[in-house]
Amino acid sequence: MFSLKDIPTSPSALFAAYASFSASMMLIRSMVNDIVPYELRVYLSLALRSLFNPLSSDLTLLVDEYCSMTRNQVFDAAEVYLRTKISPSTDRLRVSQTPKQKSLTFSIDKGQEVTDTFQNIRIKWRFVCTEPDKNTHSREKRFFNITFKKKFKDVVMESYLPYVLVRAKAIKQEDKVLKLYNRDCPSLSKYCDDDYEGTWGSVNLEHPATFDTLAMEPELKKEIMEDLDRFVRRRDFYKKVGKAWKRGYLLYGPPGTGKSSLIAAMANYLKFDIYDLELTSIYSNSDLRRVLLSTTNRSILVIEDIDCSIEMQNRQDNDHFDASYSGLTLSGILNFIDGLWSSCGDERVIVFTTNHKDRLDPALLRPGRMDMHINMSYCTSNGFKILASNYLGVHGNQHHLCGEIESIVDSMEVTPAEIAEELMKNDDADVALTGLVNFLKRKKIEIDENKKAEESAKSGVEGEATEPQNQIAKRQKIDDNNVKRIERIVRNFRRPIVRGRRRSFQRFGFMRQKYLSY
């Protein structure tokens, strides 16, 4: 009978017992190997293993970094997507920021796990890196393991993984640093050969305007945002109806009503780059074609002051004008708008701006050409509320002067730019709003006086030669704007491109004659 007394207690007795046990086991093992065939042994060992370790209910997918030589898009998407799933329990994170990134990026380190939930399914991601092997010269291998219950295989493969791809694209889009492309970019002046003409220079678009900060009627703002949303959603629709996936907006209104600000807000909203095209730097239709073809998808092409950039009053006159002057025709521009572009790009927005819609050729205004005509009008009480909240943090009718200002603003023509300028003069809401009231009152008196002078001039009481004050102010404003344009042309003229120089010189003379009153 085996009793506790039989158990050896001294170290030497223990070692002797262990040695005799090992020797017996080795003997049994070699006997079994000799007697039992190999296949039967494998079968028995699998049966024993499954007895103690039942079949796993989990499934693991491997997402390698590379598929043969090319990068695996699922891996790239996972890297981006998992950044948003890092939990406080993660032990180690990688942190980075490239010059092009707006903020720090955190990602999981090798060996770390992240758990995600999708339609109530728990999905575990594990980032694995294998060490490079000097003997086999194999590189470090990086991959993700995705583990989940086998019964959810279909949901994960058919819904979850596509969802990860879509989310990753959206996250990348949100992080995108927008660019403003311009053909007058000084950094390009060193490229003084013909290639320059098709090239765009760029800077980061750091315009802070958003739809929230724009002083506009809320309904119009909503309408524009919905139009943009519909446009980006409708990829398949445009394909189905065989239309180029592009949308045209014509923004018109007096200077300082927010046309350029709206363009920046659209770019920030859609996360589209802006190509600011100065038509005065284009010399022919083929030039225009080349420049437009070098723009990228998901971008907004902006042509500001379209009425001043090209003579468009009459298409026939225009053709004469072009032949003798620039070779750029209205029909050249319209051809692009009408679909020439469709062959080379997707998700394009085109914006034309003008201070004088009435000066544009009806061909440009025809329905279907510019999809939406947006009137950027003088400031209204609603617009003022937004500006007061943005500039001074005064909301609603918080301040006693707000009511008075709103009624004055609704009764006169004052631009959001003028109001913004007054509001910026002081941080103190009392001082700034009092300054604004005085400014509005002064302006109103001025407008009334000008009106009176105009009426008297019409009726001949004051003498025909007197030019009304507001006409003089308007002319002055137009002159100021045109000086800016001429300065740009002069800049073109300075470019050491012989052809460009000659034409810019001609254009300078033309513009001076056409737009300045001296």
Ligand SMILES: Nc1ncnc2c1ncn2[C@@H]1O[C@H](COP(=O)(O)OP(=O)(O)OP(=O)(O)O)[C@@H](O)[C@H]1O
């Ligand atoms: N609707 C607006 N909402 C908010 N700010 C505005 C608005 N309109 C003008 N501003 C302010 O006035 C400045 C000038 O406006 P902006 O350049 O957008 O006017 P514009 O209509 O493009 O003028 P122009 O016809 O001379 O090009 C902006 O930087 C902005 O600060």
Ligand SMILES: [Mg+2]
């Ligand atoms: Mg503008």
